[in-house]
Amino acid sequence: MRTSQMIVIVATHTGWSLEYIGKLPYRRLVYLVAEIDYQNRCKAYRIEYRIGQVMCILASDKTHKYKPEQFIGDAPKQTEVMISMMEEAKGANVVLGDGKTHLLPMVDANIMEAVEEEFDKEWEGLLKGLRAKTLKAIIFYMLKRESPNITRDEVGALLTVKAIENINKVLSKLV
Numbered sequence: 001m002r003t004s005q006m007i008v009i010v011a012t013h014t015g016w017s018l019e020y021i022g023k024l025p026y027r028r029l030v031y032l033v034a035e036i037d038y039q040n041r042c043k044a045y046r047i048e049y050r051i052g053q054v055m056c057i058l059a060s061d062k063t064h065k066y067k068p069e070q071f072i073g074d075a076p077k078q079t080e081v082m083i084s085m086m087e088e089a090k091g092a093n094v095v096l097g098d099g100k101t102h103l104l105p106m107v108d109a110n111i112m113e114a115v116e117e118e119f120d121k122e123w124e125g126l127l128k129g130l131r132a133k134t135l136k137a138i139i140f141y142m143l144k145r146e147s148p149n150i151t152r153d154e155v156g157a158l159l160t161v162k163a164i165e166n167i168n169k170v171l172s173k174l175v
Helices: 003-014 018-022 026-059 068-072 080-089 109-119 123-127 132-146 152-158 161-174
Strands: 092-095 101-104
Touching: 003 018, 003 026, 026 068, 092 161, 101 132, 101 161, 109 123, 109 132, 132 152, 132 161
Parallel strands: none
Antiparallel strands: 092 101
16 A cells, blocks of 8 residues: 555544644554554444344254354454554663663653653654753653653663664664
């Protein structure tokens, strides 16, 4: 499916502007289209299931008892794209400067808002030419979920050159 078709599908089902949808990361766009498709298939299946129940009543007799699934098949299943995106939504594990693995959650609106307020700048502007101070703030708010008492200095000590390489590998999945 072409990107333009995916954008139209998402716009039709969400009411979001084409401009906003066009700015979404491609992976999220694919996920949204897969989710919309899954929901549509589930909606259609519920109708088909009722029809299958009627067919069972008409076709069943004393010797044969039918089930709707025999006429209409199994319920829709989530696609691999959706399953992998749901796994990513939990966050990502990354090894930081202390040698330990830490869970970095998905960047949500709360994290974005906190960083925007701290730097008095738009989120997109903060990500362009990401500075160490900005990265430290983002990671600070992400790690606060796992460790509420963590300090900025502790976060700074965790951000070694090797740790930043690890973070850069997973951060694009979380933003």
